[in-house]
Amino acid sequence: MKEKFKAVGFSLIAIVILLGSQLIAELLASFVALMGVPTVICNVLSACLYLALAGLFIWLFYEKLLHIKMADLGMPKVSFKPKWILAGFLLPITVSAVYLLFLKGEYVVTDLTAGKKVEIVLTGIFFTGMAAGFVEEMVFRGVIFHLLEKAWNRNVAVIAPSLIFGVVHIIGMDFSLWSCILVIVAGTSVGIMFALVRIESGSVWSDAIMHMIWNVLIIGGLLTISEKAGTYTLASYVLKSHSFEITGGEFGIESSITAIAGYYIISLIALSLIHKKEGKTK
Numbered sequence: 001m002k003e004k005f006k007a008v009g010f011s012l013i014a015i016v017i018l019l020g021s022q023l024i025a026e027l028l029a030s031f032v033a034l035m036g037v038p039t040v041i042c043n044v045l046s047a048c049l050y051l052a053l054a055g056l057f058i059w060l061f062y063e064k065l066l067h068i069k070m071a072d073l074g075m076p077k078v079s080f081k082p083k084w085i086l087a088g089f090l091l092p093i094t095v096s097a098v099y100l101l102f103l104k105g106e107y108v109v110t111d112l113t114a115g116k117k118v119e120i121v122l123t124g125i126f127f128t129g130m131a132a133g134f135v136e137e138m139v140f141r142g143v144i145f146h147l148l149e150k151a152w153n154r155n156v157a158v159i160a161p162s163l164i165f166g167v168v169h170i171i172g173m174d175f176s177l178w179s180c181i182l183v184i185v186a187g188t189s190v191g192i193m194f195a196l197v198r199i200e201s202g203s204v205w206s207d208a209i210m211h212m213i214w215n216v217l218i219i220g221g222l223l224t225i226s227e228k229a230g231t232y233t234l235a236s237y238v239l240k241s242h243s244f245e246i247t248g249g250e251f252g253i254e255s256s257i258t259a260i261a262g263y264y265i266i267s268l269i270a271l272s273l274i275h276k277k278e279g280k281t282k
Helices: 002-033 039-065 082-102 114-151 154-168 177-201 205-219 257-281
Strands: 105-109 224-226 235-239
Touching: 002 039, 002 114, 002 154, 039 114, 082 177, 082 205, 082 224, 082 235, 082 257, 114 154, 114 177, 114 205, 154 177, 177 205, 177 257
Parallel strands: 224 235
Antiparallel strands: 105 235
16 A cells, blocks of 8 residues: 555656646746747747756656666657557548548638747647657656556556546636536547557657647647637638537547547557557467
8 A cells, every 4th residue: 555655646746747847947948038039949948948857857756766767667768669650640630631621611821920930830849749748748658657557557557647637638727517528538538548559669759759749730830620710820720510529629629529539549559459469478
């Protein structure tokens, strides 16, 4: 029981590291902005600092203080499996294609300056994509996954962080009850998908690159698919449908039944590959 309490406590510290790293990075970037540095550079700086600080704090606390090797936390030398990079592109492209090809909508190009367009693209790639995608996977499918698997079992390590991942996406949001439920279901589903990819690939790096690609293509500001036209985006595809399940409610298409179906298709593929691999070792 003591080990389980420790696992929960050390898991909470990982979330504190995530939040603290982001806060410090944004504060430092804000300080640089006061010196007259362009916003786009500050956003890229903030992203790089966020990723670097989170990695540093994880290394200091878990490897140096608790003597848990980074490889055991799912963070060995960085490498990616090509099949998951391919899946990382196919998932958001397919989900987007379903809306663009089969659901009525209207394209709206946002009236922006060239500088603002560059800012949106680079922020989407570096902060929304790289920093958020990698740090969240390092914490949820890296540290927390390892701690819970060691204290309980792999099933708990897959489901519990995924449920937490879903819940944190509604914190601070003024959503309706049904939107909250849909976001939690979607967040848990995508968390399970990332966890299964982590198990199959043997590290967090493949699911992190998938997370990054998803963030860049779906919420990175290149093309927003929603019931309303976005403002911080190059263009929007404004859906005519107001069906809660199809549009994803207040959170957007990430929590739609289309996206959730995609998460489970990838999950089933990963699960099949895991069973196949484990069957060969028996």
